[in-house]
Amino acid sequence: MEANLKKRVVIIGGGYAGVSLLHKLKNERNIELILIDKSQSHLLQTHLHKYISGHYSLDDITFNHEKYCKENSIEFICEEVSSINYKDNYVISRENLLYHYDYLVIATGSVSVFPSQIKNVIEYTKDIKRIDNLDYYRSKFQKLLDSSPHNSSILVVGGGVSGLQIACEMAYTIKAKGLTKDNIQVTLVEGMDTILPGMDPFLIEKSIQRCEELDIKIINNLFASKILEDSIILSNKEEVPYDILLFVIGAIGNNIANHDKKVEENPRNQLIVDDYYKVNPYDNVFAIGDIVQAIDTNTNDFQAPTAQASRMQAELTAKNIIRDINGDTLIINNISNKGILIDLGGPNCAIGRLLNINLSGRIALWVKKLIYSLHTKKFN
Numbered sequence: 229m230e231a232n233l234k235k236r237v238v239i240i241g242g243g244y245a246g247v248s249l250l251h252k253l254k255n256e257r258n259i260e261l262i263l264i265d266k267s268q269s270h271l272l273q274t275h276l277h278k279y280i281s282g283h284y285s286l287d288d289i290t291f292n293h294e295k296y297c298k299e300n301s302i303e304f305i306c307e308e309v310s311s312i313n314y315k316d317n318y319v320i321s322r323e324n325l326l327y328h329y330d331y332l333v334i335a336t337g338s339v340s341v342f343p344s345q346i347k348n349v350i351e352y353t354k355d356i357k358r359i360d361n362l363d364y365y366r367s368k369f370q371k372l373l374d375s376s377p378h379n380s381s382i383l384v385v386g387g388g389v390s391g392l393q394i395a396c397e398m399a400y401t402i403k404a405k406g407l408t409k410d411n412i413q414v415t416l417v418e419g420m421d422t423i424l425p426g427m428d429p430f431l432i433e434k435s436i437q438r439c440e441e442l443d444i445k446i447i448n449n450l451f452a453s454k455i456l457e458d459s460i461i462l463s464n465k466e467e468v469p470y471d472i473l474l475f476v477i478g479a480i481g482n483n484i485a486n487h488d489k490k491v492e493e494n495p496r497n498q499l500i501v502d503d504y505y506k507v508n509p510y511d512n513v514f515a516i517g518d519i520v521q522a523i524d525t526n527t528n529d530f531q532a533p534t535a536q537a538s539r540m541q542a543e544l545t546a547k548n549i550i551r552d553i554n555g556d557t558l559i560i561n562n563i564s565n566k567g568i569l570i571d572l573g574g575p576n577c578a579i580g581r582l583l584n585i586n587l588s589g590r591i592a593l594w595v596k597k598l599i600y601s602l603h604t605k606k607f608n
């Protein structure tokens with residue numbers, strides 16, 4: 229196909245979903261690829277706990293878009309998209325520049341939730357999904373470790389996978405430095421009656437055991453209701469002091485201002501897509517990753533927003549864009565969750581449940597490392 233007959237595919241967002249899609253489409257000769265991301269780098273959120281703890285460097289968790297795109301003949305535009313004109317097929321950036329597309333893929337991910345009912349939550353907490361905030365937490369943690377601490381406290385609010393991984397990694401690092409809970413107490417606050425609420429009992433049991441090993445205190449059934457400069461007030465009025473506070477209670481879709489009333493969103497700001505990950509009613513617009521509400525074809529429930537789901541959605545969407553260009557029938561959503569792997573701190577401890585098989589220890593960690601290297605080798 230001649231250069232001017234190439235189809236222009238614009239991808240907004242180079243996270244797990246966007247990068248995986250680029251990788252699948254980069255060798256298609258009849259496609260011109262453009263990545264627009266407001267950030268210079270792809271941030272590997274799955275491993276940010278290892279950056280906060282000091283075990284990984286910035287190079288281990290960020291991958292430069294410019295370099296990857298240059299090496300693969302992809303145009304990279306470092307700008308924030310502020311609106312989409314679905315009818316006339318173009319997006320507009322904050323700088324007021326206009327980019328036309330034949331196909332658009334929205335892969336803008338999610339942002340952490342900070343409910344306004346929790347007083348002062350915005351003043352005293354930071355979104356761990358931003359690199360500058362990760363630097364803030366990493367440096368605070370290092371300073372605390374080096375300060376001969378006594379009766380210090382790290383509070384992680386949110387006992388889901390992200391909160392648990394961060395708490396374990398920090399507690400492991402404290403122990404590895406020869407410090408105890410009398411020096412720094414790590415506490416995990418979870419509003420439900422268990423950490424990892426709703427997950428497999430094997431994962432819950434192993435995680436609680438690991439928290440005990442690492443002297444992590446778990447507070448269940450209580451919510452943070454107010455944040456002060458150096459303490460939080462729980463829903464039972466108890467005050468818990470902190471030196472470092474991390475808030476990891478969930479995420480909502482990072483949606484671009486939606487001025488098109490035809491485009492449907494759910495209350496979590498996610499775009500509702502059809503069986504082909506298309507954004508109704510626009511036939512040439514797809515959405516993938518944390519920004520979408522999509523169905524898990526095995527459980528018929530909504531897919532959890534994970535890197536795994538983002539990658540599978542990107543693979544399917546790459547095939548469907550190629551099929552659409554060629555006039556072939558599209559492949560219907562066939563994505564189901566294959567399982568989960570959770571890092572429980574340190575070089576040897578992880579757990580998981582993959583394809584209904586329980587994994588723990590070195591095997592789980594090895595599989596997690598394999599997934600990490602399969603994703604990051606795109607950039608080497």
Ligand SMILES: Cc1cc2nc3c(=O)[nH]c(=O)nc-3n(C[C@H](O)[C@H](O)[C@H](O)COP(=O)(O)OP(=O)(O)OC[C@H]3O[C@@H](n4cnc5c(N)ncnc54)[C@H](O)[C@@H]3O)c2cc1C
Nearest residue numbers: 241243244245265266273309337390517518533534535536
């Ligand atoms: C602490 C933590 C641990 C996790 N652990 C796991 C795990 O073990 N396994 C797992 O499968 N998942 C895990 N996840 C979830 C996983 O990281 C996410 O599901 C995944 O990153 C989503 O990918 P994405 O591409 O949709 O979004 P993101 O990775 O968030 O990428 C979105 C991109 O879009 C860009 N962007 C956003 N808005 C705009 C705009 N308007 N204009 C231009 N660019 C824009 C952003 O800069 C960003 O680069 C974890 C998440 C966290 C926070």
